[in-house]
Amino acid sequence: MYEAYYHLTAKPFQLSPDPSFFYGSKGHNRAMSYLEYGLHQGEGFIIVTGEIGAGKTTLVRNLFRKLPGDKIIAAHLVSTQLDSDDILRMVAAALGLKDIEGNKVTVLRRIEDYLRECSARQKRVLLVVDEAQNLTAKAVEELRMLSNFQVGEKPLMQSFLLGQPEFRDTLRGEDLLQLRQRVIASYHLGAMDxxxxxxxxxxxxxxxxxxxxxxxxxxxxxxxxxxxxxxxxxxxxxxxxxxxxxxxxxxxxxxxxxxxxxxxxxxxxxxxxxxxxxxxxxxxxxxxxxxxxxxxxxxxxxxxxxxxxxxxxxxxxxxxxxxxxxxxxxxxxx
Known part of the structure; x- marks a missing residue:
């Protein structure tokens, strides 16, 4: 409505995340550097936390816009209250797998087969889990187990976990010690001055x-x-x-x-x-x-x-x- 009055070509302050409006504040640039560092490493977990509305999803979409599509297959999963079995089916769906039926072992086997197919085509798989604070500790542990899929010493999938500050409390749990050992970088995205x-x-x-x-x-x-x-x-x-x-x-x-x-x-x-x-x-x-x-x-x-x-x-x-x-x-x- 006001666009014509102010001679604008778009709404500059829409709430839905739009990577074309990504602004690199000091915090956002630092968070983006951590994500890019993680991509370069090709293994381990990257953790980014931030307040509601801090720009975590926009950060992800900006990252996806810069990914080389011929080398990296990216999947974006926005989690809700998921248990350990549901998270595996959600990961499979995010990867584009169809007709996901059967027990946990069957789902894991399908995910592993897909990851090996990607590796054979010289492509890496990146899984970005948004709103990770909604995951239970068991669900997070299932994500760690997925990182065990390897060809030789090369992991078949890498994961970035983004969530609100309370996600850090989940990560401090005793049952997630092995995941913490695989975190290569973490960053808290704060507010702008x-x-x-x-x-x-x-x-x-x-x-x-x-x-x-x-x-x-x-x-x-x-x-x-x-x-x-x-x-x-x-x-x-x-x-x-x-x-x-x-x-x-x-x-x-x-x-x-x-x-x-x-x-x-x-x-x-x-x-x-x-x-x-x-x-x-x-x-x-x-x-x-x-x-x-x-x-x-x-x-x-x-x-x-x-x-x-x-x-x-x-x-x-x-x-x-x-x-x-x-x-x-x-x-x-x-």
Missing amino acids: EAETRAYIEYRLRTAGWQGASLFTDDAYAAIHQFSKGIPRMINTLCDRLLLMGYLDELKQIGGIQVNQVIDEMRQEMAFVDPEEAIKPVGGASRTVANTQLALELFEQRLNKIEDSVGNVLKLSRQILDLASVKRIVEEKH
Whole structure:
């Protein structure tokens, strides 16, 4: 809706991960370096953790975009609450195997046969497991067992595990000692500071076609960072709403007053989760927010409906004004 008003070619702050909008902050570049290092090693596990909305999935999609398709076969598995048997079937499905039936031994045999076929074609298999904090310790151990498939001393599959901070608690368990010994690198993806938040916003605007002077004032950038805590998804949610407000109010620049006004409106939305409320320690352990992602998705759906409704109202208003103008002209002629 606001794209035409601001002369944009795309929505710069959509919530769905888009590798074409990948911004290399210090943290994201470091995490990407670890993933690329893991690819170069060709073995072991790489662990990347980060808060909800920190950009882990965008990181993965950016990695996939750079993979040599003639050398590496990549499979992306987004886990839910899976036990040890389910994880094997999910891995097989992610690898593209059809008609996965039979017991655990049968599924393992099919996965191993597929991995050996890939090796015979001089191709490596990379498995990326997203939302790994949802896995039980037994399910994670099954992933380690898959790394035992080898040709000579060369592993047939390598795994990258990405999850929220609580996944580190799972990895500390005594029954995952052997997996920890195979982790060649791990990294925690933190939030961006105020300067990076500003650079992130400006980068996404330019990528979407913005060519004017700064769309946000200095105090607006400060307010955005203070509210979002430097979490990309929260920045996107707020900035998308700000551009909608700017379009409706015909603003050429958005300041701190407008940012605080939109923040107040968002805090009144039932589907909205405040970043300060979404991050709370539980019993001294790492932070757990079960419904945050769902709430943000519901908020985006509501926002899209609001945009459609506002668009229809504006269209109808223009039609009424046009009819009134025509009527006035006709009356003046008579």
